[in-house]
Amino acid sequence: MHPIRSRKIEREEVFEYEFSVCTLVTDLSEYEEMKASFYESGFTTDICEFLYIDNSKQNTFEAFAGLNRFLREARGEYIILCHQDVLINYHNISDLKARMAEVENADPNWALLGNAGGVNLKYTAMNVIQGTGNVLEDKHLPIKTVTLDENFIVVKSAANLALSADLQGFHLYGTDICLIADVLGYSSYAIDFKLMHKSDGNADYKFYQLKKDLIRKYRRAFRSRFLGTTITRFYISGVRLFNFFGNIALVLFLSRQYIKIFKPKKGYRLKLKT
Known part of the structure; x- marks a missing residue:
């Protein structure tokens, strides 16, 4: 009988990269501008991989399926899910690492970090420069959130998160992944990592339809x-x-x-x- 090979799992995980930057792309030139801002801010290719889904000519993946593919494919210890229209031109990788270390020291069970999100039914936390020039800052960061805005989210790979398979579209996936993290026992935080997000957001009719779908999904998921x-x-x-x-x-x-x-x-x- 031939010996059956087995592989021992060690306690410490080993990752090929420190960061995986993952983006759904509809405008390749804007994506190149985004990548350049990351690189100039310290996200160099020796520690960082850049993954993208090309939706420029056709809708290859909607957000929920596409980001799930990123979460499966990424080889970084930390996975950044971000829009193509963000620019890392205020804080840099050292700032991000410092903020991550602060949260890790206070709450090792964190799974998601972002630059904007909802704290509860009344309060939001924002730390972003919008394309129109609006400067949105919060003096209470880092702060625990129940949702995160989709423009920039850092996912801890070890949390092994995924998005819902029964939702589709391009909105509210930040809310979905925060809810799933909470169910699994993890926390989400908005942190002091400022960047430029060219868009002020687009709450179109598809947004409100997906909001209804998300409410319907979690009504069933959280049923007695x-x-x-x-x-x-x-x-x-x-x-x-x-x-x-x-x-x-x-x-x-x-x-x-x-x-x-x-x-x-x-x-x-x-x-x-x-």
Whole structure:
């Protein structure tokens, strides 16, 4: 019998690059300008790879599928997801590393950093120069956020994040990945890393349609439900009172009887295509 080779996984991960800069591109000349600003700010090719998806002639990937491809393909310890119309011409790579180190020291469970995002229902955090000349600064950075703006997001590769497979479009993927990070136990922060973003944003009708899709998706994802494993059964809910009553033995028993009568096992069988 031939020996079967195996590979030992070491505790410390090894990455080929320090950063992977990933961009969906519709204007190749603007993308070249963006890359040049990164390079001049210290994101040199010995420590950084640049990945792009060419949407200049046709829509090769929409954002959710495209960024998931980036997250799978990137070989950097940190993955930067950014727009083609950003310029790194205020802070540089040393500033970014310093801000990352500050967050890492205070919260090693961070997974996402950005230059703008939502703190809660009332407050936002902004640190960007807009193309119209607006200077948006926040004195409270770094600050924990529930969402991040899509113009510039740093993803920690070790967090092993992905975007939703059941959403499509070019908006709100920053919100989606922050929600997923939160579910996995990670944090998101807006940091003091200033750059120029030429656009002031474009909340068109597609934005509002995707907003509805995202709400619908997470209404289902965060639903209360009964769960069964091979050895136990229980109920989960974001409402503490529901968690209490749902896990009472009698409630679990009656719920099982309801399923037995009205939802037989064969109804869950996958219908295979012929």
